[in-house]
Amino acid sequence: MRLIDRYLMRQLLAPTLLATLALTAVALLSQSLSALDIIVSQRQSALVFLKITLLAMPQLINMILPIALFVAALTALNRLHTEQEIVVCFAGGMSRWRVISPAMRLAAMITLVALAINLWVQPAASRLMREILFEVRTDLASTLIRPGEFTSPTPGLTVYAQSVDQKGIFHNLFIHQEKSDGGATTYTAAEGELTERAGREVLLMRRGSNQEFSATGVLNYLTFDELPFDLTEITRTSQLVHYKTSDRYLHELFFPDMQQDWERRNRLELLAEGNARLATPLYNIAFMALAAAGIIGGGFSRMGYGRRIAAVSAAAAISRILGFIVQAACEESVWLNLMQYAIPIATTAFALRSIFRQRVSRFIDIRKRPRRIVREAAA
Secondary structure (H helix, E strand, O other), X not given: OHHHXXXXXXXXXXXXXXXXXXXXXXXXXHHHHHHHHHHHHHOOOHHHHHHHHHHOHHHHHHHHHHHHHHHHHHHHHHHHHHOOHHHHHHHOOOOHHHHHHHHHHHHHHHHHHHHHHHHHHHHHHHHHHHHHHHHHHOOHHHHHOOOOOOEOOOOOEEEEEEEEOOOOOEEEEEEEEEOOOOOEXXXXXXXXXXXXXXXXXXXXXXXXXXXXXXXXXXXXXXXXXXXXXXXXXXXXXXXXXXXXXXXXXHHHHHOOOOOOHHHHHOHHHHHHHHHHHHHOOHHHHHHHHHHHHHHHOOOOOOOOOHXXXXXXXXXXXXXXXXXXXXXXXXXXXXXXXXXXXXXXXHHHHHHHHHHHOOOOOOOOOHHHOOOHHHHHHHO
């Protein structure tokens, strides 16, 4: 029996890994498109793009795992049942629970993996990604000057550069600054670069001119070989990284700092996210049970199991959609968090009831007696 258990486990594990990789690749493609827009608009390197894409993987994998497990289980179990290998197991005296136990053990292992991702991996990755995105959005070089565009990083300041090369040198600079006393200053330079002088951020302009129009109507004009433009007032910011609910660890979700205004106002949202972290891994077990019910929860049929597969697929979709709806509703009522656990547990109970209410058929078609299961189990 242990040989057969290992054989059934192998038949389920390979499709699960393939389905997870395929769905993760598709999800990463959609995620990379949104990250690519940020990178292009902020002129960041390919390394930053790769970091953002990889750090988004834990959350994507957790959403994909139940679907991948469901698709893989349907594929593997349907093939095993169509080729009468599961019928051979029943004919050999194995109970329904013994037949589906490898599938349920696999689902339980994936549930533990998903729980670990939810509790530790996802918050750590999301925090790091949030910090990188904050650095990207507050990057001085990308926010101050955009090649071919007039930008206004602060009121009264307009900056333009025709182009920027790979060394970070801006070409054909134009800066117009309006002063509080009514005057204005215009700088033009052949090139410039961001650097530090005496511990202060400056835009070092070279080979240019300065036209200053004072409040009294006096125009001053001078040329320069090198002139620093102080950026201290522009770079000074009081912004801090704000961690969203998806970036927080479990203890921060269940026990927020009530002295913080944002956490006090979003107390229910934090609780909903915390309970979702614990409840969503249960969908792996629920979806595996549904897949087993779709194949084994009825009699053997040479015509296939299209109707049963469609029914359990609809049940899986409905249960997951209900889970999303309940999670959103939990932000209004704390007691609805119980439903986040009830939905996957009820789905699992329904699927297992569909499996065990059927009587085991021990009929084997002599003309199509399968021998592969015996050979591979013995190997």
